[in-house]
Amino acid sequence: MLATCKSKSLSCLIGLSFIVSSVSAFAADDPKSTATPLTHQQVRSAIQVNLEQNMYSLPPRIQGHYGLRMYRMTGDEKYTNAALIDLITITERQNYFACNIDKPKFIEQQASEAISVLGKGPRAKARKKALKPFPEFIFYSDILLRYASRTDELGFMGPCHQKMVTALKAYDLKPALTDPKMIKAWAAQLINYAYWAEQLEVGNYVDDYKQAFIAAYPNDKDNELDKRQFRNKLYGMTHFIFAASGYYQQEVSAKEFKWILDYFDDNIDRILTDATDDIISEVGISFYLTGLRDHPVIKKTQNHIAASFNSEYQLIPSPRGNPDMVMGEHRNVLAMMLLDWPETLHKGPYLAETKATKKYLPVQVTPKNVTSKNK
Structure with missing residues (x-):
């Protein structure tokens, strides 16, 4: 029987990771090997060691994404500095975008630039086409709302907060949010924007x-959905629950989201066949977030995700086998969460109240309970 770590100290996890990689390598070299399959906890621990040993090589946003989720899973203040790095980065961005809103043609120019960098693949082309009737929507949603919501989650108002709020209230997001072409191009992002606007x-x-x-x-048209559209539908559904939870800060009502949970349960076989590992993890996590900890869908998704673990790379690679950590952090931190869901979720981190970060805050943010002087 393979060892397990009773604590999540890095030294223990590194030792376990060595055992995991050694056993996995042995099994891979010997097709007749009867080595014990890795447990969910061992897979989770191996991924954690790999990500955390390489964390400083990842961009600030990726470090922040990981640190926020690990804090909300564990409450461990060692992850708050990753959130601080993200706060410093987004504060600079908000300072630029929010404080220049009233400059002539600024919004138009920034929206055009944001659309131009969406990419050239099929999904990017669909998004560009969908945005044509609402070109400025991307500025208000994917720029202003994105940065301001992240600042708010950490307990602050950012630069030119009131100017930004006034602009957001004056712009009606509904036409773009409810447009069928927009929904079929990026369903999950749109529900994020809707919840951020409420936040x-x-x-x-x-x-x-x-x-x-x-x-x-509509569910009765599922047979008409190709794999890409089926994934987009699933991704949108998971983000109704994720956004309502404040992104893993609190459980939400299973009754409110029964329409989603029932759909996942009814379609789990197709989900495990046609969805990506990111989405499969999100489906399982959706049941945890709604308090249904013993639902059979969770075990099915956990088994699938654990089986996707690649012992050579010590993580779950992309569907095409790419082990790149920048592209794969999202997939792998979701896998960690699914395989080792905590008893309690942790709100924040509120960096102004955290010993590790409160002395190092960017000067342009103001705690939410203090009136901002930068308007």
Whole structure:
């Protein structure tokens, strides 16, 4: 029987990772090997060691993404500095975008630039086409709402906060949010925007988006969905639950999201066949976030994700086998969460109240309980 770590100290996890990699390598070299399959906890620990040993080589946003989720899973303050790195980065961005809103043609120019860097693949082309009637939407949603919501989650108002709020309240997100072509191009991102608008108190769009999403993806038309559209539908559904939870900060009502949970349960076989590992992890996590810890879908998704672990790379590679950590951090931290869900979720981190970070905050942010002087 393979060893396990009773604590999550890095030294213990490194030792376990060595055992995991050695056993996996032995099994891979010997097709007749009867080595004990890795447990979910061992897979999770191996991924954690690999990511954390390489964390400083990853971009600030990736470090922040990982640190936030690990803090919310563990409450361990060692992850708050990763969130601080992200806060410093997004504060600079918000300072530029929010404080220049009133400059002539600024919004138009920034929106055009944001659309131009979406990429050239099929998904990017679909998004560009969908955005044509609403070119400025990407500025208000994927720039202003994105940066401001992340600042808010960490307990602050960023630069030119009130100017930004005024602009967001004046712009109606509903036409773009409820457009079928937009939903079929990026369903998950749109529900994020709807919840972020509520979070910042600049608009109420969640109910409108839900109605539009269901109309765009009626369950009785699933047989008409190709793999890409089926994944987009699933990804949108998981993000209803994730956004409502504040992104893993609190459990949400299973009753409210029964329409989603029932769909996952009814379609789990197709999900395990046609969805990516990122989405499969999110499906399992959706049941944890709604308090259904013993639902059979969780075990099915866990088994699938553990089987996707690659012992050579010590992580779960992309569907094409790419082990790149920048592209794969999202997939692998989700796998860690699914394979080792905590008893308690942790809100924040609120960096102004955290010993490790409160002395190092960017000067342009203001704790939310203090009136901002930078307007």
